[in-house]
Amino acid sequence: MSKDQGRSDRPKRGEASQVTPRQARELAIFWALSDGELRQLEAISHRVVLSPGQAVFRQGEQNAHLYGVVDGSVRLSKLTPNGRRQVTGFLFRGDFLGLATAKGNSYTAEAIERAELCRFPKNDFDALIDEFPWLGHRLLDMMHDELAAAQDQMLVLGRKTAREKVATFLLELSNRANRHAPDNRIALPMSREDIADYLGLAVETVSRTLSDFRREGLIRYERAREIDLIRKQDLEYVAEM
Amino acid sequence: MSKDQGRSDRPKRGEASQVTPRQARELAIFWALSDGELRQLEAISHRVVLSPGQAVFRQGEQNAHLYGVVDGSVRLSKLTPNGRRQVTGFLFRGDFLGLATAKGNSYTAEAIERAELCRFPKNDFDALIDEFPWLGHRLLDMMHDELAAAQDQMLVLGRKTAREKVATFLLELSNRANRHAPDNRIALPMSREDIADYLGLAVETVSRTLSDFRREGLIRYERAREIDLIRKQDLEYVAEM
DNA sequence: CGGGCACTTGAAGTCGATCAAAGTGTGTGG
DNA sequence: CCACACACTTTGATCGACTTCAAGTGCCCG
Numbered sequence: 131m132s133k134d135q136g137r138s139d140r141p142k143r144g145e146a147s148q149v150t151p152r153q154a155r156e157l158a159i160f161w162a163l164s165d166g167e168l169r170q171l172e173a174i175s176h177r178v179v180l181s182p183g184q185a186v187f188r189q190g191e192q193n194a195h196l197y198g199v200v201d202g203s204v205r206l207s208k209l210t211p212n213g214r215r216q217v218t219g220f221l222f223r224g225d226f227l228g229l230a231t232a233k234g235n236s237y238t239a240e241a242i243e244r245a246e247l248c249r250f251p252k253n254d255f256d257a258l259i260d261e262f263p264w265l266g267h268r269l270l271d272m273m274h275d276e277l278a279a280a281q282d283q284m285l286v287l288g289r290k291t292a293r294e295k296v297a298t299f300l301l302e303l304s305n306r307a308n309r310h311a312p313d314n315r316i317a318l319p320m321s322r323e324d325i326a327d328y329l330g331l332a333v334e335t336v337s338r339t340l341s342d343f344r345r346e347g348l349i350r351y352e353r354a355r356e357i358d359l360i361r362k363q364d365l366e367y368v369a370e371m
Numbered sequence: 372m373s374k375d376q377g378r379s380d381r382p383k384r385g386e387a388s389q390v391t392p393r394q395a396r397e398l399a400i401f402w403a404l405s406d407g408e409l410r411q412l413e414a415i416s417h418r419v420v421l422s423p424g425q426a427v428f429r430q431g432e433q434n435a436h437l438y439g440v441v442d443g444s445v446r447l448s449k450l451t452p453n454g455r456r457q458v459t460g461f462l463f464r465g466d467f468l469g470l471a472t473a474k475g476n477s478y479t480a481e482a483i484e485r486a487e488l489c490r491f492p493k494n495d496f497d498a499l500i501d502e503f504p505w506l507g508h509r510l511l512d513m514m515h516d517e518l519a520a521a522q523d524q525m526l527v528l529g530r531k532t533a534r535e536k537v538a539t540f541l542l543e544l545s546n547r548a549n550r551h552a553p554d555n556r557i558a559l560p561m562s563r564e565d566i567a568d569y570l571g572l573a574v575e576t577v578s579r580t581l582s583d584f585r586r587e588g589l590i591r592y593e594r595a596r597e598i599d600l601i602r603k604q605d606l607e608y609v610a611e612m
Numbered sequence: 613c614g615g616g617c618a619c620t621t622g623a624a625g626t627c628g629a630t631c632a633a634a635g636t637g638t639g640t641g642g
Numbered sequence: 643c644c645a646c647a648c649a650c651t652t653t654g655a656t657c658g659a660c661t662t663c664a665a666g667t668g669c670c671c672g
Contacts (some may be wrong), residue, residue, distance in 0.1 A: 372644075532659080532660095572661090573661050573662075575659075576660060579660095594669080595668095
């Protein structure tokens, strides 16, 4: 998870600068770009670095940009007038955001831990799509995936018990965020409250359920944010997918 | 809600035929098409008529078509292995489906009441997009809306009480399905169980909550599937949007 | 007109929320 | 470098909303 702490080209947090060569390479891989295409994308890209808690954009704001997560993790959430919160998703390196916001964001995006993003103006990106139409198809595919994920989550929220929700969450995180991590050990950058707001539970229930899983030997952890999924099979059984 | 019962051009249910001039006109309006564009869309369109309960397509099946709802209403749902169901959305005339299914449907789409759909092969539609690029943008916009709706529903499922859920549902239906209906009277083509599975509640809770609303004078109804939203304001207050 | 399915209502039970408090770890300033 | 403060996490006890189980009731369609 190279954090590049103290590198000289690191800009002031929350501000944008030109993308670095490393970021450019990341982008090229995410989008499966040729060299020529990459150069064009680079030309319209800026780099954004956020510290924990800082917002990429907020519910209700206008937003004319697309973002790619290069490093770190991002939390998407909606707030009700009376202050209840629903976390609608977590994003990790390789994920994109800003897609679902034609006019005014319907949700807030915030960095959970220190995060590096790439930013492109939507207009420039649209122009790029006209030049490389398959980019548009890729964008549509990404929205497909996002929509499918949202519908899966609706099932989790509407029809699963607390145990099933937490088990599902752990497995989802294992598949999405820790693709390349050592087997079955997952890092949880988000707080218990974030998890609770994602699963439609109280913090205490999340904590209790994790303790239950540990007592039953399904998982193991000392630090709260680093969990070993021993007996993944049984966890899958609990999740009842 | 002209049902065209007994019209001579009505095909055998569940089978496809050429679109009718009336359907073509509907399409032209939905997509804001010019005459030339409409002719091309007509050329690739087929008409599908479904009786109550019949599936447009099923979870897991391949699906190479897009559909537009011309009349009636459609229920989208997901099933867990152990038989629990989550209804992810309801579609009415003017809505589209088949968008979120790149490879294998992630949900089932079924007619609630008798429904008329227009069907286009995805390939032909893609070709049409190449000719009229703004059609692709329109498609992206529609996915925007779908995604935003899904995220709204996540908030409903995760963070609202039974009363809030039911109130939200009634108002949503009033805005979406009954845009052109006489003020504040809504038709509910779906069963109480469909509503329950949409809101993540038990059937009995939906029924009870509606009875409560009636007792409190927020709504009025004799037949279960036709409800007057008297005191919409108060309903909005209950929904806590 | 009669049967069946959808809806409603009632009573009891349970899961998760809420309230309360103790424990843990992390970062900051002395 | 240590001590303290604060935020996060865990655990316990109680409460309440919604589910589940069990009968009704009534509407719709044959």
